[in-house]
Amino acid sequence: MNPKLLFWVPAILRMALILAGAGVVAYFSGLVAGLAVALCAALALVVMQLGYLWRLSMWLEHPETRLPDGWGAWTDIFVRLYRLRREDDRNRTELNEWLTRFRQAMSLLPDGVVIMDDVLFLEWCNPAAERHLGLKRERDKGMRVTNLIRSPHFIDYLILGRYEQPLTLSLRERKLIVHIIPFENRRQILVTHDATESERIEHMRRDFIANASHELRTPLTVINGFLEIAQAQPNLDPQTRQSHLALMAEQGRRMQNLVEDMLSLTRLESLDYPLRPEPVRMKSLLGQVLQDAQALSSGRHTITLEAEGPDITGSVEELRSAFGNLVSNAVRYTPDGGTIEMIWRPGTDGPQFAVRDNGIGIRPEHIARLTERFYRVDKSRSRETRGTGLGLAIVKHVLLRHGAQLGIESVPERGSTFTVTFPARAVITEPATLQAKTA
Structure with a gap:
């Protein structure tokens, strides 16, 4: 039905009832009595409408209160207001939900x-x-x-x-x-x-390219120089020619070591090269590292091994590379006649591997940057020891892949101690060891 009819029909019916009642009273009691009844009924209707208007105004001031009940046309008015209120509450709830999602998204x-x-x-x-x-x-x-x-x-x-x-x-x-x-x-x-982090990474990339280019340029310069001499002087005496060939071979090995270390770093950082844990027999592994260190030292140092710690899980190849770099650094930076100790022991936070020497030591301002690529405390001495400048960077990435931490303690002119602490979860329990041996 048309909403306008819903409003006017009850009003017309009420007026018709009032007039009919007033007509009946006038017929039996006279015109004056009929007019009085009509006036009183109209006045009652006005008072009732004013009452509803007052209740509506009070609700508009306090819309959170309950809507009043109505009679006649007011019933339809209050029903519509109730529907509008429900729709408004629903829209407000949806708006609050969207605002909450927006703020959460912006916060993240x-x-x-x-x-x-x-x-x-x-x-x-x-x-x-x-x-x-x-x-x-x-x-x-x-x-x-x-x-x-x-x-x-x-x-x-x-x-x-x-x-x-x-x-x-x-x-x-x-x-x-x-x-x-x-x-x-x-x-x-x-x-x-x-952009702080991206700028730092970009700066590291530029430094890496510059340092790698510098490290490769030096041996290439030596090789090219000797080749130019060989071309310009084809009749060099055999002793000089042999000396030049030996120096070129040495520089070639230096370049090969540098490229191999760079490839190792790239592989360790690659997401496509996940760690494949396996049982690591630490006494056997450290025995191999000891042999390599003694070969590098050529009897110039006293190198000892104390291996009382447990076996762990990890990559045998990567751990041998990391431990080998730590020990070879100790050999290179310890004067002849010095001592180098390799210690594998249990620890409260997990097993530890330590390399202790009585070499030249490191000043405190250098310790925080030792694991940076190509960072050298003494560039002239690094050239003498034939290091690539990537050894400790490789150690850092290997330990990150194994969840281990590197601690460095050093006193200039008295020596250094590099300590690797593995997590307790890396230790192989006895049942696991037996199972691995059986396999």
């Missing part, structure tokens, strides 16, 4: 997001923006962003309004890439991207 973003009005007052920001820019949403809301971020370059960027290109900004020991995006007519979005 690695990039900072700041919403500002047209005069740069802060309205909202996510946790990443708080970290990048030093903001606090509750504390700084309603404050001007240029008063919160004290950077001349950032202020100039906002004032000039040239937002086509992002701004690279150094702030709070971070390198940030800042974008301003106009949003609606009276709002702007500031987006910050932390």
